[in-house]
Amino acid sequence: MSIIAKRSATVLTYFLTIICLATSSWVYARETLRVLTWDGYADNEVVSAFEQRFDVAIELTLVTSDDDLWQKINSRSYDVFAVNTAELQRYIDQGLSRPIRMANIPNHAQQLQRFQDLQAIPGLVRQNDIYAVPYTYSEMGLIYNRKLVKTAPQSMSAMWDAAYRGRVLAFNTSNHSFSLVGLLMGVANPFRMTDPELEQATRELVRLRRNVLTFYATAEEATRLFAKYDIALIFGNYGTQQLKALREAGADIGYVIPREGALAWLDCWAITRNSQNPELAEKWINYTLEKAVSERLTQQHGLANTITASLNDSTQNKPIIWLEPILNPLARKTLWDRIISGEAPEAF
Template sequence: MHMMLMADEKRLCKRFFHFRIAACARAHLLRRSVCAGFLTFLIAAVFCLSLFSAAPVKADDKVLRVLAWPGYADADVVNHFEARYKARVEVTLVDSDEALWAQMHAKGTPPFDVLAANTAEIQRYTEANLLAPLDLARLPNTRKQLPRFQALASIGGLTSGGKAYAIPFTYSSMGLIYDRKQVAVAPRTMRELWNPRYRGKVLDFNSAQHNFSFTALALGYPHPFQLDPTEMRTIAHKLVDLRRNLLTYYTLPEEATAFFIQHKVALMFGNYGTQQVELLRRAGADVGYVIPDEGALAWLDCWSMTRAAADPPLALAWINYMLEPDVSALLTQRQGLANTLTAPVESSDSARIVWIGPVENIQRREDLWARIVSGDRSERF
């Protein structure tokens, strides 16, 4: 009985420790938001004043509604497009595949005209009849892309019934980022995230799909996107175990950078890959980046036009504009991401890259992930 009580106490302590860390992380974000509050107020005030001074928008003005990830549609890029095509662009940013899907299904909001999504999501959206086939003749800049990205039929999820539904835009592996000062030798496997020496010094991306997939790779499962119930249960237990090492979960790359530096994180699952490495190095962190021996997930984000597009020619003009050399180059210069027009200076080991694909049951993964993040006990899975 004494031993059982001690075991219960240990579990309670661990759980308290986990949620205490999460609370500290949320407090840190709150402090950041308070400090930024005054600046946000000033920006909002200037923006409101600009609305009064700007010329009124006419009822017949062209409007393009864009759904994208941070860094894909910066203000200067948007302004140049607006001036060239005499149109107004409204950009909505997302921080996860789940948020992207939710935005596309939000009620009471105008539909989006174009969106940026990875190949697995493109296939999902095409099957849901949310995307329109693309007229490649209206996209001449695709001829400037590297040959591997011009061969759309060879990339899973981009074509259906002989028609193209997406154009590649940018990509990155999702490897392991580590602090060189705390990790002297580059880690060889994602399994290092579970190493007890890194207790409280690990960051993980808050995503059901990717966590189950990269853990499947780490465990040696041959089909990380098509898991059977037994494999799902094993992985769920493994992800519960990972909580012992976690500082917290993150969503945006900037958020991860702040956590990494302030809390002296040792290891991080790099969902944004080289984009995060670039942000960390600019912030002064001495980090390394590796593709694990078991392979790393990799995403290829593409531009697509929705079936709800109000002005298809304008939507196609946006996709073509995104492939102009100067615009694509900004991805590399500002975000540290590869573009589809020029070969990356530091090429990844393509033999160990696993392009993400559609998963066996999205809802099942999300339900399990919600329980994992909430602190549910391992024995309940």
């Protein structure tokens, strides 16, 4: 064989090898499910078990606030995401979510009675289409440090008490913060405040800034800050999950549902409109409703689940205000960004 022929054969063999390798990689490439959720909703063990059972890969992204969730959904592609019933409405309105085929969610039949009739839960159904399936829930009460606060506070207004200047942890989110102040102000509907009410709430949040050490994003962050600083009060955005994390870290804390009531959320799984594999997304939702997976929420993360009734449900006989869609969320977000950026009170 000539040198040219040998070189040609070598080149041909090289390219055939590359093609075979590429083809082999393509044939055995696993499907990927892109999950957007909150801390604790899909921990490593839960993700790994799903990947092994269905021979797929999960690309997991965590969010730290409703504003963060909205920004991520609008900037990247995901398949399934966790969202509360109130926030879900704008995803439906903007065509960012798609109906779920409940025939593919047989584990829904195992959920507690209060979650059986999805039509009866505000925000889940639109024109007979089901857009989300309940997964976990909690009220957002007030956490207090027993070493610094000798008498259990009776109202969220304690966060504004001058005695706790620099010793309060508030949550970094626009929607809950304004609704919380609306409750304290006694407005007719804290989720749909008028412009004058929103202006007054803004001024109250600017006043609160004097007492706030920082605005936290995750339950873990709040736990670290509590251990490092003399924190007196925490707005418990993550409810029982936060209590568990703090107590396991050795914190001597109490927890109250204030007299004006506590905001409460119901988080659900929803599927994005641009999901590349909605059937796999439905398998994920059904999987998380397996008894062992859902109970892990409670056992490992202190979150209520929708399969097993809690013997210590802190919402029993307490004033709970379930989240509702808010009027003009963009206006709240714009004001909130100005508040936490440190703009002078006179600017408002």
